[in-house]
Amino acid sequence: MELTCGSGSEREVLLELVREAISASNPYTAVKNSLSVRDSAIYVNGQRIGEFRNVYMLAVGKAACGMSRAVMEILDVREGLIVTKRGYAEDCPRRRGIGVLEAGHPTPDAISIRAGEMGLKLARKADEGDVLLVLISGGGSSVFELPESGISLEDIVKTNELLLRSGARIQEINTVRKHLSRVKGGRLAMEVRGTVISLIISDVVGNRIDAVASGITARDPTTFKDAYEVLRRRGVWDDLPESVRLHISRGLMGKARETLKRDLPNVHNFIIASVEKACEVIARRGAEMGLNTAVLTTQLEGEASEAGLVIGAIAREVALADRPVRKPALMVLGGETTVTVGNAEGTGGPNQELALSAARKISGLPVVLVAFDTDGTDGPTDAAGAVVDGCTLKELERAGVDVDGALREHDSYRALDRIGALLRTGPTGTNVNSMVLVMVGRPNAGPQDSPKQPKGSYTLTRTDHGARHGG
Amino acid sequence: MELTCGSGSEREVLLELVREAISASNPYTAVKNSLSVRDSAIYVNGQRIGEFRNVYMLAVGKAACGMSRAVMEILDVREGLIVTKRGYAEDCPRRRGIGVLEAGHPTPDAISIRAGEMGLKLARKADEGDVLLVLISGGGSSVFELPESGISLEDIVKTNELLLRSGARIQEINTVRKHLSRVKGGRLAMEVRGTVISLIISDVVGNRIDAVASGITARDPTTFKDAYEVLRRRGVWDDLPESVRLHISRGLMGKARETLKRDLPNVHNFIIASVEKACEVIARRGAEMGLNTAVLTTQLEGEASEAGLVIGAIAREVALADRPVRKPALMVLGGETTVTVGNAEGTGGPNQELALSAARKISGLPVVLVAFDTDGTDGPTDAAGAVVDGCTLKELERAGVDVDGALREHDSYRALDRIGALLRTGPTGTNVNSMVLVMVGRPNAGPQDSPKQPKGSYTLTRTDHGARHGG
Numbered sequence: 001m002e003l004t005c006g007s008g009s010e011r012e013v014l015l016e017l018v019r020e021a022i023s024a025s026n027p028y029t030a031v032k033n034s035l036s037v038r039d040s041a042i043y044v045n046g047q048r049i050g051e052f053r054n055v056y057m058l059a060v061g062k063a064a065c066g067m068s069r070a071v072m073e074i075l076d077v078r079e080g081l082i083v084t085k086r087g088y089a090e091d092c093p094r095r096r097g098i099g100v101l102e103a104g105h106p107t108p109d110a111i112s113i114r115a116g117e118m119g120l121k122l123a124r125k126a127d128e129g130d131v132l133l134v135l136i137s138g139g140g141s142s143v144f145e146l147p148e149s150g151i152s153l154e155d156i157v158k159t160n161e162l163l164l165r166s167g168a169r170i171q172e173i174n175t176v177r178k179h180l181s182r183v184k185g186g187r188l189a190m191e192v193r194g195t196v197i198s199l200i201i202s203d204v205v206g207n208r209i210d211a212v213a214s215g216i217t218a219r220d221p222t223t224f225k226d227a228y229e230v231l232r233r234r235g236v237w238d239d240l241p242e243s244v245r246l247h248i249s250r251g252l253m254g255k256a257r258e259t260l261k262r263d264l265p266n267v268h269n270f271i272i273a274s275v276e277k278a279c280e281v282i283a284r285r286g287a288e289m290g291l292n293t294a295v296l297t298t299q300l301e302g303e304a305s306e307a308g309l310v311i312g313a314i315a316r317e318v319a320l321a322d323r324p325v326r327k328p329a330l331m332v333l334g335g336e337t338t339v340t341v342g343n344a345e346g347t348g349g350p351n352q353e354l355a356l357s358a359a360r361k362i363s364g365l366p367v368v369l370v371a372f373d374t375d376g377t378d379g380p381t382d383a384a385g386a387v388v389d390g391c392t393l394k395e396l397e398r399a400g401v402d403v404d405g406a407l408r409e410h411d412s413y414r415a416l417d418r419i420g421a422l423l424r425t426g427p428t429g430t431n432v433n434s435m436v437l438v439m440v441g442r443p444n445a446g447p448q449d450s451p452k453q454p455k456g457s458y459t460l461t462r463t464d465h466g467a468r469h470g471g
Numbered sequence: 472m473e474l475t476c477g478s479g480s481e482r483e484v485l486l487e488l489v490r491e492a493i494s495a496s497n498p499y500t501a502v503k504n505s506l507s508v509r510d511s512a513i514y515v516n517g518q519r520i521g522e523f524r525n526v527y528m529l530a531v532g533k534a535a536c537g538m539s540r541a542v543m544e545i546l547d548v549r550e551g552l553i554v555t556k557r558g559y560a561e562d563c564p565r566r567r568g569i570g571v572l573e574a575g576h577p578t579p580d581a582i583s584i585r586a587g588e589m590g591l592k593l594a595r596k597a598d599e600g601d602v603l604l605v606l607i608s609g610g611g612s613s614v615f616e617l618p619e620s621g622i623s624l625e626d627i628v629k630t631n632e633l634l635l636r637s638g639a640r641i642q643e644i645n646t647v648r649k650h651l652s653r654v655k656g657g658r659l660a661m662e663v664r665g666t667v668i669s670l671i672i673s674d675v676v677g678n679r680i681d682a683v684a685s686g687i688t689a690r691d692p693t694t695f696k697d698a699y700e701v702l703r704r705r706g707v708w709d710d711l712p713e714s715v716r717l718h719i720s721r722g723l724m725g726k727a728r729e730t731l732k733r734d735l736p737n738v739h740n741f742i743i744a745s746v747e748k749a750c751e752v753i754a755r756r757g758a759e760m761g762l763n764t765a766v767l768t769t770q771l772e773g774e775a776s777e778a779g780l781v782i783g784a785i786a787r788e789v790a791l792a793d794r795p796v797r798k799p800a801l802m803v804l805g806g807e808t809t810v811t812v813g814n815a816e817g818t819g820g821p822n823q824e825l826a827l828s829a830a831r832k833i834s835g836l837p838v839v840l841v842a843f844d845t846d847g848t849d850g851p852t853d854a855a856g857a858v859v860d861g862c863t864l865k866e867l868e869r870a871g872v873d874v875d876g877a878l879r880e881h882d883s884y885r886a887l888d889r890i891g892a893l894l895r896t897g898p899t900g901t902n903v904n905s906m907v908l909v910m911v912g913r914p915n916a917g918p919q920d921s922p923k924q925p926k927g928s929y930t931l932t933r934t935d936h937g938a939r940h941g942g
Contacts, residue, residue: 167875169875233873276792294794294795295788295792295794295795296785296788296795297781297784297785297787297788298788298792299784299787299788299832300781300784301780301781301784301832302777302778302780302781302784303774303777306773306774306777306778306781307773307777307780307781309772309773309778310768310771310772310773310777310778310781310782311781313768313770313771313772313773313806314767314768316768316770317766317767317768317769317770321747321766321769323765323766324765324766324767324795324796324802325795331795335784361770361772402704404638404640
């Protein structure tokens with residue numbers, strides 16, 4: 001198969017898919033697409049939930065403003081509270097009866113506690129016949145918190161820090177957090193007499209609803225015993241604040257309240273946006289374009305450069321042996337890879353590093369790969385990710401870039417920037433984690449009549465999500 | 472889907488496939504399956520090569536003895552030379568006219584050079600009407616060598632060491648090696664007036680015939696200029712032995728002989744065993760068992776534990792969402808992962824580490840995964856690899872194993888041994904690299920009436936390759 005380097009049309013197709021993935025997962029759009037009112041009844045995803053007297057709204061997380069805006073265009077909200085990360089409230093709807101708080105993230109602060117108090121109060125207002133609409137997105141765990149009595153904010157922060165330093169996994173940390181809180185682990189939902197409808201945007205690999213924003217309306221599978229075992233296993237028990245040890249001990253003896261352990265009939269949780277849904281949207285679009293599509297996984301994890309090698313190896317197999325998918329093929333992956341920086345002083349992000357690493361495996365083959373964070377920010381850079389193809393390795397070498405060295409130094413940003421392979425979208429307002437799209441071969445259908453563009457920095461503008469090519 | 476922990480029947484199916492993969496790739500078997508004589512003519516894979524007066528045989532590499540034995544059962548060999556790694560000649564055929572040499576590996580020694588001289592002499596004996604049967608397997612690059620005149624064995628060894636220390640990739644090292652040798656890079660084949668039939672067992676990811684044993688009968692795509700650029704790029708040029716610098720410089724000026732640059736009509740190269748072929752055999756067998764099979768890649772690379780996470784993520788997707796393959800599914804991967812040990816003091820191998828890492832992602836799911844080295848030796852251990860399933864993580868935790876810690880310390884062997892998850896085959900005589908087989912769900916057809924065995928150390932015995940279960 002001939003490899004046409006420098007032709008932008010395959011990249012154009014992929015960038016179109018990137019735009020669609022970001023737009024389909026946009027918080028405002030996701031609420032608009034899932035929530036509706038017909039004959040005075042509320043529907044979610046076409047499912048009738050019921051008619052309600054009063055609508056209360058509690059939005060927590062980084063996407064709280066966008067989600068609230070959509071809700072307030074659809075429903076008549078009697079009273080609401082929007083809690084988001086400091087600096088994220090710019091496009092928040094402002095109205096009498098709708099409180100807006102900007103709280104600490106990634107570490108909770110006094111405003112987070114105030115938000116927890118106010119949120120709990122609001123939740124209790126939703127009486128039988130009323131509905132509490134809970135809008136949940138990533139970051140909610142930090143901006144919305146209310147510790148059990150006797151436990152201070154400082155105790156919570158210190159416990160978090162101890163666990164983080166001990167190498168505990170995020171699931172383990174969440175298990176502990178939930179058992180120190182009066183709102184997490186479904187505890188908020190337990191306070192509501194009316195109906196609860198939670199619309200959830202998941203930024204968590206695996207889409208466990210109890211994991212997004214520590215699941216304030218979700219059943220919690222973990223127990224005080226689990227929390228205790230985490231603290232013991234990670235060797236932090238003895239260093240914990242006295243109040244935390246006391247509360248966990250009381251829990252073990254059945255003297256403290258457990259998290260929500262059953263499905264409440266008045267609580268309805270819906271994931272309305274997630275990397276899984278975004279992957280499915282893209283797979284459908286790819287199929288419409290005549291591509292043989294396969295969602296390889298929606299639970300991608302691991303060290304970015306190594307994941308890039310494995311994904312590159314699969315792309316190579318498609319290119320050379322027409323398997324596991326026949327050409328023209330589109331493979332879609334969702335999830336979150338990580339970069340272990342160590343002492344390296346380079347600049348980059350997991351998606352850039354994944355793409356740069358994969359470029360080594362697809363060199364000379366008719367493969368185009370884009371890896372990007374749906375929020376538009378990959379690592380501490382102004383890029384969302386990168387686009388690489390079968391010519392990228394040669395281009396990098398021609399530009400004098402030592403690819404192995406750049407990967408070793410975690411300096412993917414500068415390497416990719418030299419050949420205009422970075423993808424820049426600006427902040428998207430969307431956050432359903434990262435995606436990797438791999439196209440092998442040329443789609444039969446698709447925008448073939450689109451003008452060939454010179455290669456360059458691929459920029460998705462914020463307003464129209466249209467592709468633009470810079471120097 | 473229900474997860475039946477402790478039932479061995481899914482494992483039985485996978486172990487049966489392991490046995491078939493190893494047996495199909497066995498050097499003796501591979502030659503027997505590909506080489507034949509009908510009406511005095513030699514056939515390879517059913518393709519008629521021709522009738523020949525005299526048959527000469529040159530076998531180099533770790534599998535040289537087994538391959539030779541098969542050839543000598545099929546053909547009347549007039550004269551031959553078998554060159555293998557020291558200690559690998561036990562089952563070598565011994566006969567008048569067949570020389571056997573045991574040479575250095577991984578570093579060439581004086582016997583390697585003696586082998587190169589004798590091999591070149593033998594190759595020149597094959598006149599028009601004769602055939603030189605060349606049997607190539609991994610390790611050939613070291614046990615069979617003849618430097619260009621003026622370059623000593625020490626110069627070759629020093630150049631190799633410099634390149635290895637510089638972080639050069641194996642392809643780069645081979646590019647240099649080929650341009651210092653009178654046998655590598657197709658140079659041996661250029662000396663033969665008669666017909667050359669090369670039967671190649673590939674232990675190289677990607678199956679480039681010029682890469683196995685430095686391609687003594689294969690066209691070489693690299694040039695003196697490439698070799699020079701490698702030496703410059705890796706910063707070793709100034710430290711090279713004078714003789715090496717001189718020879719490369721002469722090559723750049725067109726005054727030294729280039730490697731083979733075209734397909735010679737009298738040379739026929741066949742890959743008769745490789746991880747790719749083994750993957751295809753297993754995929755066919757899986758399909759016969761009623762499993763939906765997919766070869767994900769035959770070019771797997773990367774850090775073992777991270778590859779395990781990605782493969783685990785794909786298995787998870789199959790288990791939870793029936794994609795990219797529907798259940799019951801068998802996914803097959805081939806290649807070679809690596810373990811970057813650093814200062815860790817654990818015991819293990821890449822396949823064990825891959826399996827242990829993947830166990831974290833498949834926990835609670837109806838997945839069985841086996842990762843193994845086809846040569847029976849994974850890292851510096853007595854295990855070939857490991858078998859893990861949806862219960863493994865829980866079993867490890869119950870046994871008090873800190874899984875993340877074991878991975879961090881590269882101590883997969885001891886962790887897996889505690890729960891009897893190691894796969895022991897003993898030396899197999901086969902070496903086509905490593906494979907990963909992942910079964911999700913239960914096969915409809917298959918050995919369902921086989922007695923359920925208690926879980927334990929899964930041992931494949933050397934003689935009959937039959938599964939046995941120990942304590």
